[in-house]
Amino acid sequence: MSYLRLAHAFELKNKKERRVYRLLEIFPGFLTWLTFILMFFGAVFFPMATSFFLISFTIFWFLRTVYLMVHLRSGFLQMRKNQKTDWRAKLSSLKLPNPALPQIKSWQEIIHLVIIPSYGEPYEVIKEVVGGISNSGYPTEKIAVVLAMEQRDGELQKQREVIAEKIKSEYQDRFLQFLVSFHPGNIPGEIAGKGSNEHYAGKKALALIIEPKKIPHENVIVSCFDADTVVNSGYFDCLTYNYLSCEKPLRSSFQPVPLFLNNIWESPSVSKIFAFSTSFWQLIQQSRPEILVTFSSQSIGLKPLVEVGFWQENVVSEDSRIFYQCLLHFDGDWQTVPLYFPVNMDANVAQNFWQTSKNIYKQQKRWAYGAENIPYLLFGFMKNKNIPKRIKWRFGFNIIEGFHSWNTHSVIILCLGWILLWLGGKEFGFSILSFNLPQILGSLMRLSMYGIFISMYMTIALLPPPPKEKI
Known part of the structure; x- marks a missing residue:
């Protein structure tokens, strides 16, 4: 291997x-x-040396907090700027061809292939995702959608088939093509997971959509969205502009800002904390493109995706693994381009507080598999x-x-x-350092808490309007 x-x-x-x-x-x-x-x-x-280490470490974390807050503010301001930008106007005025894409003379030659892997999401969730793509403002005849379902036995499989058929009947006439794939669960060498589903769906889309229509691979941008990802108006225009204006579009992934705010008003407090914390971290990462790695919903050109063999089908963290696959395959010549443009996703919400907490733990554990x-x-x-x-x-x-x-x-x-x-x-316990250590650490930690005020401002700024029943 x-x-x-x-x-x-x-x-x-x-x-x-x-x-x-x-x-x-x-x-x-x-x-x-x-x-x-x-x-x-x-x-x-070595209690004395360890105490000095702890003080130094706490100072380091204070400085790191300042550093991260600067990047959070920078990422937030750039995202707000990009949301207000007329990306269609920028596309129309973009000088083409890009030397890296000499065959593309117009932005209208770009085809978006959107893959939505789903396991057991209800009809309403998937409909909102597909509806968001349809209403994004980008010409839908230039968008192909693949609803990638899992094929398993039992009652859940029947529900999947009903949902898939219902979604397809509603939206298939709106897009270039609407494909439903069912990923078998018994393929040797695979694990049951999102990566193997994406791998299967990507190959199906290549064989049933791209190749029959003889679309050049360089003209196709593949976006893989989690099944709760709702795009905002202008998203595909922004993505297309970044792809066509990028210095190395065929050596780049493209990363939006995932904001876990779709259902934030219905989520309990513990879920809100994790939702905003993750959203803030992704904003911070956007302003550090030199170390930015793909996460969750993301995009990549079809040509490099085919060259690396699609997503790896035997790992859990396929969203970041695809970045490292490309980094190794292309001898380090790979980057993630930050879009500074949000996509909306769901916070964890379950029947009760404890089930929500359990789901949060499972989500964090899955991310830790990275x-x-x-x-x-x-x-x-x-x-x-x-x-x-x-x-x-x-x-x-x-x-x-x-x-x-x-x-x-x-x-x-x-x-x-x-x-x-x-x-x-005892010797350390009676020392001056031991007596002063709690005061020193407490002062440093209180100083570090200034970041909470920035987080509070960002929380209020990002919070969507409450639903009518909440007012």
Whole structure:
């Protein structure tokens, strides 16, 4: 198996490579547990040094908060600017052809292929997604839609078929083509998940839509939307403009801003916190394009997508894996272009508070599966000698630091001070540093809380109008 399609160490035939990959799989968890062990070890044997580390670490997080808030504000302002932009006018005045796309003389030659993978979403949710695409303002005769359903036995399968047929009958005449695919659940080498469904649907669309119509691959932009993604008016105009004006459109992914606000007024408080936090983080990432990696709903040219073999069908985190596939396949010559344009998605809402909390946990766990990209990326860097070292260092450090900080930093800030006071020993307990440590850390943390006011402003600014029944 090519290292570009790897999911697990056992898939490698070479014993040495299998051992290396397995060590890389262990590495993220090992680093996390090593950090926690060192917290206790330092508190017991080196309490003074550990205290200075904790103070330095808290100062670092204060500075990082400032840094992230600057990027949050920057991303927010640019998004608001892009929402007010007349993208159709910009498209009409765009000088074509782009040297990277010499065969495209007009923006109207661009075809959008939209894939909507769905497992068990109700009719109303899928209708809102497809309706949003239809009402986006882009010529619908230039949009092909693939509703990618899962094929399973039982009553749920009958419901899927009814929903798919109903949606198709309502919208098939509005688009260039409307295709419904049913992904079989027994394909060898696949796992049951969104990635395998997208992989199957993408190949079906290529065979049944693109090839029969003889549409050049360079003219097709593929957007893969989560089944709750509702696009705003002007989205496809913005995407088309960025694709046609990009320096390297065939070496780029295109990332909108996912805002988890569709049903924010119906969600409980805990769900609101996670919805806004995730939306803020994606706004921050938009203003850091040098490390931006694809997430959730995203777009890519059909030509590079075909060249890398579509989405990987045997991993959980296919949304970010496709970026790393392209990064390795094209020798590091890959980027994510931030669109600074929102798409609306659902916050977690269930029958009650506890079920909502459970769903939030499952969602966070699925996102945490992105750590599977660490061994994939590092092993790929070892195999591909053509990727510049600066690219390897940038993305290698970013993915390791990102998951390690997610796992450990909140625990360090919350617990290490208490661990020092409990396990630091009598000598440390009677020291001036021990007495002043809570005051020092408390002052630094209170100073860091200024970011809450920026978050409050952003929350109010992003909050959609309440539904009529809520007024």
